[in-house]
Amino acid sequence: xxxxxxxxxxxxxxxxxxxxxxxxxxxxxxxxxxxxxxxxxxxxxxxxxxxxxxxxxxxxxxxxxxxxxxxxxxxxxxxxxxxxxxxxxxxxxxxxxxxxxxxxxxxxxxxxxxxxxxxxxxxxxxxxxxxxxxxxxxxxxxxxxxxxxxxxxxxxxxxxxxxxxxxxxxxxxxxxxxxxxxxxxxxxxxxxxxxxxxxxxxxxxxxxxxxxxxxxxxxxxxxxxxxxxxxxxxxxxxxxxxxxxxxxxxxxxxxxxxxxxxx
Numbered sequence: 001x002x003x004x005x006x007x008x009x010x011x012x013x014x015x016x017x018x019x020x021x022x023x024x025x026x027x028x029x030x031x032x033x034x035x036x037x038x039x040x041x042x043x044x045x046x047x048x049x050x051x052x053x054x055x056x057x058x059x060x061x062x063x064x065x066x067x068x069x070x071x072x073x074x075x076x077x078x079x080x081x082x083x084x085x086x087x088x089x090x091x092x093x094x095x096x097x098x099x100x101x102x103x104x105x106x107x108x109x110x111x112x113x114x115x116x117x118x119x120x121x122x123x124x125x126x127x128x129x130x131x132x133x134x135x136x137x138x139x140x141x142x143x144x145x146x147x148x149x150x151x152x153x154x155x156x157x158x159x160x161x162x163x164x165x166x167x168x169x170x171x172x173x174x175x176x177x178x179x180x181x182x183x184x185x186x187x188x189x190x191x192x193x194x195x196x197x198x199x200x201x202x203x204x205x206x207x208x209x210x211x212x213x214x215x216x217x218x219x220x221x222x223x224x225x226x227x228x229x230x231x232x233x234x235x236x237x238x239x240x241x242x243x244x245x246x247x248x249x250x251x252x253x254x255x256x257x258x259x260x261x262x263x
Contacts, residue, residue, distance in 0.1 A: 005042075032065065035084070048096050049077065053084040053109075061091045068095045068121030070139060076103075083109040083127070090115040097122045101140055108145070126163065144179060144253075146201060162253045164201070166194045175260045178218065179250050180211050188262045190219050203246075210235070210243040214250060218261075225261065229254050
């Protein structure tokens with residue numbers, strides 16, 4: 001049986017795995033499911049059609065699965081889907097999706113989401129990300145695996161942030177950030193390759209060197225974005241398989257850019 005504090009309110013329609021822990025004064029709504037090993041701290045609210053995987057932890061005053069903050073929302077059935085092993089620190093808010101998009105907000109696995117972070121409707125967050133305190137994602141934002149967003153980063157709606165990208169504290173993101181790139185400022189500008197982060201994740205010196213070359217093509221040449229895409233495709237054909245995969249990730253991201261990239 002789940003371990004539910006006597007002051008918590010759990011709707012009979014909620015589905016909780018046998019070893020879920022629910023702390024004092026927390027509220028779990030009818031459409032919520034919580035997988036094995038989840039711990040819901042005190043004063044947490046989880047509501048709506050919210051599907052949560054295994055081993056997630058929710059700290060006090062988190063509000064998860066609330067209705068989207070979108071004036072077009074008229075009560076349509078939408079959802080929030082959360083994977084495994086995520087941590088949501090104090091006062092984090094995550095909203096469900098809207099009918100104007102795919103109807104779901106999605107968060108992957110092993111993400112570390114720090115205090116006062118807001119993840120708005122229809123966002124898609126990958127795996128192994130870190131969102132530092134007071135970071136805010138507007139609606140429809142996409143964040144790739146291993147991205148790190150510095151404290152108070154503010155991301156405009158529909159922006160995409162690539163895998164292994166990093167933002168400095170107080171960064172204002174108005175355009176897409178390609179994979180592997182470090183950015184900072186208001187508005188964000190590129191400040192080099194996230195080479196230290198890549199080293200920590202096991203990228204070899206050779207792979208990082210190829211990505212440095214790719215960064216120079218994208219940011220240090222006089223090429224247009226279309227020309228840089230072609231140059232990256234040509235480079236990909238000349239390197240070993242590991243680097244080719246790294247460049248494929250970058251090229252695929254650039255092929256989907258709609259708001260332009262940070263410069």
